[in-house]
Amino acid sequence: MKRFDIITIFPASLDSYFATSILKRAQDKKLIKIEMHDLRKWTRDKHRKTDDKPYGGGVGMVMLAESILRAVSAVKKGKKSRVILLAANGKQFKQKDAKRLAKYDQLVFVCGRYEGVDARVEKFIDEKISVGPYVVTGGELPAAIIIDAVSRLIPGVVGKQESVANESHAAEGYLEHNHYTRPEVLVWKGKKYRVPKVLLEGHHKNIASWRAKTSRKARA
Secondary structure, X not given: OEEEEEEXXXXXXXXXXXXXXXXXXXXXXOOEEEEEEEHHHHOOOOOOOOEEOOOOOOOOOEEOHHHHHHXXXXXOOOOOEEEEEEEEEEEEOOHHHHHHHOOOOEEEEEEOOOOOEOHHHHHHOOEEEEOOOOOOOXXXXXXXXXXXXXXXXOOOOOXXXXXXXXXXXXXXXXXXOOOOOOOOEEEEOOEEEEOOHHHHOOOHHHHHHHHXXXXXXXXX
8 A cells, every 4th residue: 555644734725635536436446545734733832833933034934844744754654755845946746756755655745835935944854845836834735735646656546557647748758649529510609519420430440640740749
């Protein structure tokens, strides 16, 4: 069973997402285990403080290193684990990273907030990841995105592994082909939008060729 451990100051923030759909079924089948850890558990002061003012001045607060390091030390299990700091200035996450991370038994996520974490934390993590060229409020949503992407690659999590193989980015740099379902002719505001004829003819070779072609178009 693969473990995902999330260190955060908002341990209930992802409960509803992890309790639905594919990730819930994967947990029920004991293919994965997801655990949220309250960072305040590892603070030592009576106010359970997790942040302080930045040295050198500036706006915002910076998350304290010590409580994060204590949390990581307590949560990390075994040699086949990977500690990931979620940060806007990290390496951008790609499908090849999901495949790489799927090989570990445990992934530990440190979720930054405010202006980020004390940079000295980076000496004790394995990598720093961003999910895109934009800024979000904290690391919790990026952690959920990575957990979802990695979990889909674990045998048994997705009903049909063929679905995983055919998805966008399964082959790095390619997007998935277009999809259509009923009705055959969609009428919207007086206009008709038809399903491509090739998909209705039942010739598998032609369909495969069309799908490859639309995949390349999406890439352009």
